[in-house]
Amino acid sequence: ATLLQADPSTPIESLCLDGTWRAATSGSTFEVHDPATGSVLARVADAGGVDAEAAIEAAASAFPEWSARTAYERAAVLQNAHRLMLERAEDLARLMTSEQGKPLRAARTEVRYAADFMLWFAEEAKRVYGRTIPSARSDQRFIVMEQPVGVVGAITPWNYPISMITRKVAPALAAGCTVVLKPAEQTPLCAIAVFGILAEAGVPAGVANLITASDPKPVGEALLIHRSVAKLTFTGSTEVGKFLAARAADQMKRVSLELGGHAPFIVFPDADPVHAAKGAALVKLLNTGQACISPNRLYVHRSIADEFVDALRRRVESMKAGRGVDDGVSVGPLIDESAFIRMQNQVVDAVGKGATVVTGGNRLTGGGLDGGWFFAPTVVTGVTPEMVMYREETFGPIAPVVTFESEAEVIEMANDTRYGLASYVYTKDLARALRTAEALRFGMVGINDINPTSAAAPFGGMGESGLGREGAQEGIREYLETKLVGLSI
Ligand code: ADP
Numbered sequence: 505a506t507l508l509q510a511d512p513s514t515p516i517e518s519l520c521l522d523g524t525w526r527a528a529t530s531g532s533t534f535e536v537h538d539p540a541t542g543s544v545l546a547r548v549a550d551a552g553g554v555d556a557e558a559a560i561e562a563a564a565s566a567f568p569e570w571s572a573r574t575a576y577e578r579a580a581v582l583q584n585a586h587r588l589m590l591e592r593a594e595d596l597a598r599l600m601t602s603e604q605g606k607p608l609r610a611a612r613t614e615v616r617y618a619a620d621f622m623l624w625f626a627e628e629a630k631r632v633y634g635r636t637i638p639s640a641r642s643d644q645r646f647i648v649m650e651q652p653v654g655v656v657g658a659i660t661p662w663n664y665p666i667s668m669i670t671r672k673v674a675p676a677l678a679a680g681c682t683v684v685l686k687p688a689e690q691t692p693l694c695a696i697a698v699f700g701i702l703a704e705a706g707v708p709a710g711v712a713n714l715i716t717a718s719d720p721k722p723v724g725e726a727l728l729i730h731r732s733v734a735k736l737t738f739t740g741s742t743e744v745g746k747f748l749a750a751r752a753a754d755q756m757k758r759v760s761l762e763l764g765g766h767a768p769f770i771v772f773p774d775a776d777p778v779h780a781a782k783g784a785a786l787v788k789l790l791n792t793g794q795a796c797i798s799p800n801r802l803y804v805h806r807s808i809a810d811e812f813v814d815a816l817r818r819r820v821e822s823m824k825a826g827r828g829v830d831d832g833v834s835v836g837p838l839i840d841e842s843a844f845i846r847m848q849n850q851v852v853d854a855v856g857k858g859a860t861v862v863t864g865g866n867r868l869t870g871g872g873l874d875g876g877w878f879f880a881p882t883v884v885t886g887v888t889p890e891m892v893m894y895r896e897e898t899f900g901p902i903a904p905v906v907t908f909e910s911e912a913e914v915i916e917m918a919n920d921t922r923y924g925l926a927s928y929v930y931t932k933d934l935a936r937a938l939r940t941a942e943a944l945r946f947g948m949v950g951i952n953d954i955n956p957t958s959a960a961a962p963f964g965g966m967g968e969s970g971l972g973r974e975g976a977q978e979g980i981r982e983y984l985e986t987k988l989v990g991l992s993i
Pocket of ligand 1: 659660661662686687688689719720721723724725739740741742744745747
């Protein structure tokens with residue numbers, strides 16, 4: 505709330521370097537906007553490579569002391585952060601809605617999800633087990649140790665501006681790593697709020713450093729070339745993820761990547777088409793479709809397609825689009841104009857190739873919406889593989905419907921993508937559910953379930969959707985190196 509009350513003409517000293525809040529060395533600043541209105545919310549520090557280097561050096565200096573603390577000590581700090589996040593949940597949610605646009609209810613849900621990572625990894629910190637391995641030699645012992653990887657560079661996106669930070673920073677700190685985080689240029693305020701909480705929770709100076717910047721490249725470059733950065737963890741587009749992974753290979757830095765998705769949503773003929781349509785509408789319009797787990801191809805069996813599309817249309821039309829702060833709104837604005845142009849282009853392309861817009865397809869204006877990029881929740885039928893939306897991530901509120909005939913055919917179609925993050929299946933047939941779950945090449949399969957995410961469950965993708973997993977036991981492993989000790993006795 506205090507961040508929102510700040511006078512936008514007085515820049516926020518938003519770089520958290522070695523425990524001190526600072527302006528950029530260059531003195532540059534950039535504006536943060538409310539995507540629902542276009543108004544300026546604040547100005548923050550616009551860091552460059554020099555600031556990023558200072559942050560990396562602070563993190564490197566803080567590493568020996570932080571990693572030497574016991575897991576119990578680190579867990580206590582994360583528990584404080586969990587408590588503080590919950591105490592400030594309403595302020596954090598309002599800040600998120602202002603800066604990112606999502607409806608308040610969704611922002612509150614995200615804050616709770618984000619806080620969950622603090623608690624989950626506080627607990628996991630205590631369960632970083634090594635092991636002993638029997639040797640074939642009687643005079644030898646093998647001990648396997650798990651140690652923190654070192655300084656972590658983290659880059660996060662704007663669509664989940666708090667939980668994408670805690671999903672990386674909490675396990676990194678739990679493991680004993682120190683961190684330099686660069687949040688998305690659209691949502692620095694959420695990051696500032698999280699880092700304020702971390703400091704208050706007792707994270708020592710230099711352990712968690714924040715760099716806000718309007719241009720990600722110089723900061724990214726510093727993280728890539730500095731020898732002290734042992735690991736890069738990134739959530740964002742596949743294009744940028746591939747670029748970072750390729751460059752990280754130069755020093756063989758460790759990488760974790762959560763990239764794009766193109767989720768299939770399969771509705772088998774034995775499913776209830778109305779129930780499935782409800783799930784499809786909810787998960788499709790989650791975060792206005794700006795989620796990497798958003799369904800991008802709705803495969804519906806031909807025998808129930810009409811009923812499904814009708815129910816989907818009714819559902820989608822009943823979900824109110826508007827400013828996230830307003831009551832009853834469940835679909836917020838798109839993040840910016842380029843997102844709107846992508847929606848428009850995908851619809852024009854599909855219609856030009858024979859698809860039908862069942863509902864939506866247009867910008868929403870009037871009623872106070874003119875300052876933002878609001879796109880009507882959209883259902884498109886008759887979508888074919890030649891259309892852009894069938895291949896490329898939509899990342900917006902468009903639901904493309906495709907019909908199918910057989911199980912084998914739909915599995916083949918669903919897997920025919922370079923992505924492999926989330927997938928969804930609706931069926932009442934247990935055997936088919938299991939068969940399908942085994943056959944889908946995706947990191948996550950929701951069966952009659954549109955929310956297969958939790959701090960306790962491994963989140964991540966196959967193929968070009970990324971590398972590694974976040975959350976769960978797997979989530980802390982990403983910040984550990986395995987060391988073997990062979991001992992002659
Ligand atoms: P989106 O299309 O969702 O904005 P991006 O992959 O462009 O996805 O952005 C995700 C994060 O990656 C943001 O924090 C952004 O600033 C950062 N980013 C974008 N390009 C680069 C780059 N060349 N180097 C480092 N970080 C980058």
